[in-house]
Amino acid sequence: MKKLSTFLILLLISPLLFSCQQEDHEASIKLKEAIIVYMCADNNLKEVADLNIEDMVEGIDPDADVFVYLDQGEKNSYIYKLVPDNLDATRGNPVATFENLDSGCESTVAKIIDHVLTHYPSETIGLVLWSHGSGWMAPAPSYTNKSFGDDNGNDMSIKDLTVALKSVLSRHNKTLYEYILFDACLMGDIEVISELKDICNYIAASTDLILEDGYPYNQFMKAITNKNDDLETRLVKACETYIHYYINQEKTSKQFGTLSLYKTSEVDRLIQTMNHIISTSYMNYNNLFYNGEIEFFNHTPFKDFMKTVEAHFTEAECTKLKQSISQMVIYTKNVDILLGRSKAEDHCGISMFIPYHYFYYDLEYYTTGVWAEQSRYGVILRNSINHNIN
Known part of the structure; x- marks a missing residue:
């Protein structure tokens, strides 16, 4: 009976042992570039998030390492490593699962980036921050609009977000993110850019609304993960995909928008x-x-x-x-x-x-x-x- 119990115990814990070994193996491989998309979608954008991920999978370069954190208000939230042209493999095999996280909190942003960089160390890091936004404004309840993020009404200030992002860099012995791209409204103000200027090389943001469609991620990801271009060229081309997408909406009510790319060393x-x-x-x-x-x-x-x-x-x-x-x-x-x-x-x-x-x-x-x-x-x-x- 004892032998049987021992066998059962080993059988039960073997997946955990394998999982730990797999994470050690992952951590031993250093990526050239990790792109982390943080989707705070515990709000009225949750259905759009699914469509955006589908487009991302369609557009990424086969050699790209793109990670998506998705919180849609369920008990669990997930990190997915995108599998090019395979949505089922992407969504069916999350690389991490979390319970009861508040994605509208800056500490959660730090936790997610920490997790990716711990298990997938990378030479460089690019961030896409996806949710609602309202520029520099103080978070609720001092002000009714969001600053960045919306997890069932919870949001974060740009000051707190900046501190959290900087702490991640310090823990992983890095000085800068390559870029921070906002798929969120009204983040192209000088106040936001000035807060973030010392922790990244480039920022892309809109001074006005970003419609719920957001970036056209199939074309956007194709541009941003194209390693044949230098970084600045990739970012400019990615911004162009946004403008071209909304230019082509002439038969809808969506034909408007603006997007800018900022070089933070000049701020x-x-x-x-x-x-x-x-x-x-x-x-x-x-x-x-x-x-x-x-x-x-x-x-x-x-x-x-x-x-x-x-x-x-x-x-x-x-x-x-x-x-x-x-x-x-x-x-x-x-x-x-x-x-x-x-x-x-x-x-x-x-x-x-x-x-x-x-x-x-x-x-x-x-x-x-x-x-x-x-x-x-x-x-x-x-x-x-x-x-x-x-």
Whole structure:
């Protein structure tokens, strides 16, 4: 009976032993590049997530190593390693399963990336962050919109997300992600870009809405995993697939959108230029940005960066800012008319926060951000608001 029990025990634990051995084997193979797609879909996008994964599988290069974390609000969430042109093999064999994770929390983002890099060490890392978004805005309950992510109403601030992403790099002896691409609305503001500038080489984001279709992942993944091109070329081509997809929606209500690609090593140049202008200018900024005629992106307190400054800065100052932006924004395009509010030639590729009415109470949070502090924009913002409410 004891022998039988021992045999049964060995039989039961053998899969666990094999699993551990398999993970050790995986960890011994260093990948050239790991692409991690983080899908926070415990919200009204859960059905779209399935379609996006199907397109990813169709588009990836056979030699690419793409990992997708998917949380759709069920008890379990999963990490899948995409198998090219084989959706059943991808979805039927998750490489990791988790119980009761809150994907709207920055610690979960860190946990998922940690897991992938522990079991699949990689020379370089690219991130796609997929969910709802609302730019720099503080997370609920201090503000009703999402900053990034939405797990049944839970979300995270960009500041907290940045700290979490940086901690992963430190644990794995790395300094930078190759890129962070946002498949989420309104993440192309200077405030978000400034927070993330020191942990990645490139950022792709939209200053406006991204429709629920998101990126056209069959073409997008084909571009991003094409190892015949250098990284920047791959990213530009990936952005082009987004624009082309929505250009071709002329017979639907989906023919709009914008996407930009930012080179983060040039962000400090723009910050320093703005700082210098604010520090040396004698202009009166008391009425800066506060009026009832501001055109907002999607009724949010964001406006095109250059449209904002051109209304209040001198021509010489604007020229300096444009020069800095031209070095930082290496790709930006719109689909004809941006939600009927801004034509393509009017858009510089970055948005910026503007105070207006009920957005006052976010000022304390806002002025602690990298952009607000380092550019001194937070100083003139505070002065403008104080002038208008006193």
